Structures are given as C-alpha cells and as structure tokens.
Amino acid sequence: MRVALFVPCYVDQINPEVGVSVVRVLRRLGVDVTYPEGQTCCGQPAFNSGFFDEARSVGRRFLDVFERERFDYIVCPSGSCTTMVSHYYPFIFKDLPDERERSETLGQRVREFSDFLVNVMGVKDLGARLEGRAVFHTGCHQRRELGVLEEPRELLASVDELELVGWENEELCCGFGGTFAVKMPDVSTAMADEKIKALQKSGADTLISGDSSCLMHLKGRLRRTGHDTRVLHLAQVLDSGKAG
Amino acid sequence: MSDRAEFLGSIRHRTQAGRYRPTNAPDVAWTRKGEPRESEPIDDPPARFIEELEALGGHGRCVGSLDEARECVLELAREREAKLLVRWDVEELDELGVDGPLGEAGVEVAVWRDLADFREVAEKAEIGLSTAEWAIAETGSLVLEHGPGKGRTVTLLPPTYVAVVPVERILRTVPEAIEKYAGGVLPANVCFHTGPSRSGDIEMSLFIGMHGPGDVHVVLVG
C-alpha cells in the first residue's frame, strides 16, 4: 500500500505534530508513506471567498503534484481539505473538461484519515491508550459532504481508558468556516461559545476532532475564555500511549 | 405590465436559452443505508384515525349506528349548552335526523340553504356540523369538499365543530386522498382539515382554537 500524504497548509505550519502522528500511525500499519514535497495548499481559502480563478490555479498545481507519481491513496488528516479536492475540485473545474476529469479521478483516491483507516485498511483498533473523558467534533465537510460519521467514533472506542461522551447539538458548526472566522468575527465567536457551552455541560476534559482548523478555532476561544480543556487531533489520540 | 404574451415570452426565452445543469442534485444526504424505504401499512384505519386526531387535541369516536351518532351530536350540544347549530344541507345529515331531537332539546338548527346573510348564522352558531368526503387515517384529517349546501364557514366560524363520517370513507394515507383528485376538476374549495385550529406564535406555546374551531369532534359511523 503506497500512500501520499496530503498535509493541509495550516497543519504544516501550525500543527506539524498532527502530520507526524499520521505518519507514525500509518507506518505502524505497514503503509508505505510518502510526502510529495511540492505541495502547498488545496486552495480552499480562495475558493471559500469566491476567488475561483485563484483557487483553480492553486488546484491545478495540486493536481500536478499528486499526479506526478502513482499512489494507491492520498490521505489527509482533514475532512475539510479532503472535501475541497474530492468534491469541490470537480465543482470549480466543471466547465473545464480536462481538469474536471483529472480532479474526478484524483478525487476518488483522496481519503480522510479515519475513513482510510476504517474503510480501506479495515482497522478499528490501533492499540492506543489515552486517559480521559472526551467529546468528538465532526467537521462539517466530513459530516455532510463526506458522510464519515461513524469511523472516528469506532476508532476512538478502541482507545484504552478513553471515555467518549455525547454533547448537545453536536451537529452544529464550530464557527470557523475559513475566512468566515475573520469576516464575521462576532458571529463566529458566538458559535464557538455555543460549542464550548455544550462541551462544559458534557463534563469532558478533552476535545478531539479530525479537523485541525476547527480545533484551532475552538482552542483559541477556549484559551481566551480561560479554559484549559485538552485539545487533540484524532491522529494524535491514535498515536498516543505507544512507545515513541 | 399586464401583457400576458410578453410576460410569458420573456420567460420562455429564459427557459430555453441554454439550460444550466446543476452539479449537485439531491443525493444521499437523507438516505441512510439499509433503512426501510416505505412506511408501515396501516392495518386498522379507524383506530389510527382516532389515535391521530386525539394526539392533536381533537376527539374521535367510532359508533355502530346512526342512532348512536345522533346521540353523540345531541350530547355534545347539551354539554356545550348550544342555542344554535348550523349544519350542511346534505342527505347524510338529513338521514342522521338530528334536527328534530335538537329542536326538542331547545337547540335551533340552521340548515345551510337560502340564508340571507351566512355570516350572521355561522358566527352565532356554537356548533357547526358537517360530514366529510373522506377521512385520512395516517393524519387524522377530514377531506372537506365544499359546494352548494356545504358551506366552508360551517366548519370554521363556530367554536365547536363536529363531523359525522361513514367509516368506509376512511382512506389510509394523504397521497391516497390526493389521488382522488388526480387529473380531474376540483370543487371550488377542498380542505384537508387536521385537528383543532392552533397557533404557536407566542413563545411556541400552543394556543388551541386560534381562528377556527378549537373543539373538534369526529364521529365515525360504521
């Protein structure tokens, strides 16, 4: 199994440890992991803001980089960036037959991390151990476009000493929404507060998600409001409790 | 602009000028794999009808004969201390024969024909009485067809409304009821009437009897 890592730009720059955990987890499963170094960003920020030309241009580069070599799958530790490639590349390249076809072909091989583990590798138990009481936040793209809902929970259920609890209105968006967070800061923050309220109520001490962007937003608000809730990406949890 | 040809022409122009093909037809967002795709069949329509109606705050009864149905109407008139009852002018209600006994009980009966001012009558009546073309088990609805003798406001203005419906007119589902009008000509007014009038506009608290009757009774006869 040969896998190319697609590491979203904010993971690359802000949470590289998430990428490291992904690599370690995949290698433990015997996956041959490569990191195409020409990669930068999938273009989502521009796309989200309506700058489709700019997004297409960045998207073309993405296609070039990931088509250069033959991989079985492209794995990404973000439901949102996965969706950008698998769903929204065909959307922005709709009227460009060549790119559309390329993006559709590539899109089928791009898999979100938990989706890849459970549905491609057929693994649910990675032998991880993490003490705590956690809630899981499913990013909106992962929930609605990808429909990858059960997989992260199945993976977390097999983590030793981790108790996964439910929380109110868990289907609500965290308020990040890419550039939305800075275009509409007040509403975005109020949305985060809604999630934090539910988090408090659940009694969890740990917040886990498959999207670092949601986590960055929620963590930023948690810290600003004086909460020390532990915030972890799914990959970090699955990588925990193992000899380094 | 009131020019029909021009109005329609401009719309035709737009619908024919190279149609956009959506990329995102509704897909599986609502569909979870392996779930049943059809509602369970309803095996006891009258019972289901009554259950649904009562869940909405209406009152349903199933009786064996016209005599019993008449008793129900009389009882209701007595309980509501009605002075005036207004009813549809239809054969089924003639056969029900409530006019005489109601009169004896001191309840005036206005029949929906030759009224100088229908508003006055329908507004004054404490009870409206009608039958229904169909009833729908799935939702506890009455299908009211209006026409000569079958006033709309009879079912609308009096605070108490009662319908006497032969049990064989119960259909199972809403689509079945709508199918009855497939391709045909509709009466000027058909209403699917489902339970008491209500409003939730004040803090989502239910207020029953907003503009129409809040006290709704259906007597199934069969």
Next chain:
Amino acid sequence: METEKPARRRETEDRRNEGIASGVEGFNERARRAVNDQQLHDSIELFTHKSVAGRNAVLNALPEAPELRERAYRIKQETMANLDRYLEQMADAVEARGGNVFFATDGEDAVRYIGDLAREKGAKVITKSKSMATEEIELNRRLEEDYSDLGLEIVETDLGEWIAQLAGDTPSHIVGPILHMNRKRITEVLSRTAGEELPPDVEALGSFARRRLREKFVTADIGITGANFGVAETGTVATITNEGNARLVTSVPPVHVVVMGIEKLVPRFTDLSVFVRLLARSGTGQKLTVYTNFITGPRGEGELDGAEEFHLILMDNGRSKLLGTEFEEALYCIRCGACLNVCPVYRQTGGHAYGSTYSGPIGAVITPLLKGQGEAKDLPHASSLCGACWEACPVGIPLHDLLLKLRNQQVEEGLAGKAQEIAFKGFESTMKRPVLYRISSRAGRLAQKPLKKDRPLPGPLGAWTGSRDLPPLAEKSFRELWKEGI
C-alpha cells in the same frame, strides 16, 4: 506615548474595516448587536430547538422521506424548465373557472392592481393571511401610501404577523414571524391595542386576538393571501395554515386576491402529495398542517360562502432572471423555514440581522439574487458554509453551494474589494510556488516573535485575536520535520 494610543487604535479599527472584511459590515454590525442580546438569544433558541426536534422526529418516522425529497427536486426542476407553459396552463385553468389572472412583472404592478381593485370595490377593510410575497413587495405600506385616499384598513390575520404589524415590526422568520419577541413584549403590544392591561398568559392573549381578528374577518371587503403552491393543471391555489386564517380570509370576504410568486407552481395536483407532506414536516414538525386548503376559482353556483371574485396575481419580481442559470435552484424553495432553524449563524443572529424580508440561508441566497448583489453584498458571506441548510432542505437546494457561487459572482463583477483581490492574488502566487510558500512561512515565524498578545493586530488577524487566541506558527513545519526524518 499616552496620547498616541487612541489614534493608533482608531487606525487599527479602520484597517480592520477595510481589510478582508470589506463589504460585509451591514450584516456584521446588525449581527454584533444581535449576539449581545441575551433575550433575543433565548427566544431564538427556544424556537429553533423545538422546531428542529419536531422536524427530526416526524421526518425520521417517514422512511420514504429521501425519495420524496428527490421527487420534490425533480418536480421543481421540470417546472422551471417549462415555466412559461405551466404558467399559461395555470392562467387558462383559472380563467376557465371564472377567475381573473394578472401577470405582474414587479411589486409595483401587483400593488397597482390591488389598489385599483380596492378602489373599484369601494373596499375599506382588507384582511390578509401571512404571505412572504406581499412582505417582499411591502404591499401594506405601499397600499397605504399610494392609495391613502381610500383610507384602507389592512389587517394581518396570522397571530404573529398581526402582532408584528401592531408593533411596527417586521417578521424575523418565514414560519415564526415574531419568534424574536418574548411574552412580555407581546403582552405589552396587545395590551396597548386592547386599551387595558392583559395578563401575560397565552390563553388570555390568544383569546383577545381571536376576538379582535374575528371582527375583521367578518367585515372584510377583500381578502389577500399568498400561495404555498399553485397547480398548473387545475388552476388550484394551496394556502396552508394552522390557525385557519387563510381559510377565513378566502371564505368570508366577497373578493379574494392571491399574490403568488411564479416559482410556486407545480404541474399536477398529485404533485402536492409530495410537497404538502414535506412542507408540514420540515416547517412545523407536523404530518399535515391543520388547514391544508385548496382553492380553485371563485365560489361555484349555489354556494353561500367563499369569494365571489377570484384574482390571481402571478408575480415575477426578479425571479425569472434566475431561470436556466446556475442559481435556478433557489427558485425551488417552498419556504418551510427549516434551513433557518438549523443554521448556526441564524441561531446566533436571528432574522433581522439579515436586513431583508427573507433571512437565514435562503434569505442570504435569494435576496442578492432578487435585489441585485449591490444591495446585499454582505449576505452571501453570512455563512460558515457548514451545509446544515442543504442537509435540512426538503427540496435539496444546495444552499451553501449557491452562496459560494454568489461570492464568486461578486469577485467576477469586481464587488469583492481591492483588499481581498490583492490578498488572494498574493495567496495564489505564494501557493503556486513552493519556494515562495517556504520563504513566507519562515518570514511569518520571524515576524511573530516580537508580536505581543495584547496589541491589536491589523487586518484579518485582528479580527481573529479580538476574541480568540492565535496559535503561534510551529518552530519547524511538517515539511522540515519530514526532511529530518520522522
């Protein structure tokens, strides 16, 4: 040093406004007020939570819901592709039944038709049942102004709409027009109308409204309704209410006028079996709305009640522009309000923040489309694009994709603002060249060193750090770690 501070802050504020957020201040400003209003927040929460729970329960109990949704979409798609034909069929059917049909290009046409009719009839009292189309064209205000000599009394009869009218307020939700008002406020409004202190309980308030509005129902000269659906095949108009007001408005006065957006058509009567089931479930969590009422022309021979005259106004008002375009799906909306209830933005801001007749996701889509992007530039950005609206929509309208396309249209029409254009040009060139990307990430790491948390940052970063901590860039990027070997 002391005196410099305010100036610098002001400058920062200014830059913030000009920055990436330019053009969205209308919504932002109203939203800012809304998110700080606890009473509003509680009211919205009460309404949306109950609505969503009700909807979910009743839809989950309908196994064929996904099929219905798909059929609804297809029916609307077919209708729009042949809209001219169906409109003509509907008009013919209504006329065959003795009704009048009027094609209104815009609101002004519709207002004029109704005003002239009121004059002709010598009408004094007009009862109206809730209609978003007439809200959209501000029918009441315009009739009162343009036809002031008639001294018309126009009365909204939906309880919520009536209270909004009495309060001089506008509806903040398609289905729950006054969800933004709590009982205290409603009691104030109704007490003022009653001329006495009413007790603040639902029974008392509702009963008062029933009595007052009953007087209007029975004395009205003209009744005006919208249409939930229009059936081309039969000329039937569906009015769907729980209170029964639409049924009274159409049964008692001698004249009934329907103001119907042209997109409300469905081809066949049997198509309604799809739509009425979806509408009741999605809108109010019911299996069927209490009064699902179908009107076909004026009252028939020998009927004692029902309007003697039936007027159908088929109104375009910007809708036909969307036909055949990538925005056509916005016309499939059946105004159930489900997308508002699930929208995390709406749930924080309520409807008035949108500053338009239609609010929530569908409002953010349809307002710029009907009125022009210039009028509502902010609305397509009032969404985190989470897709909850699309998921909830009983007709499967990809609302979040439409919002994206609207944003793109703004960019293409040069409405996005210079700051954004420059920012994303920069983004593009950086992301296209890994070398540049690497250089700028290193520059970022250097630049963040002297930054202090308590100093407001310029531009988008400032908008972030106003309320949230900003994570620092990592000492080493993933790329660097990979190179070193993991």
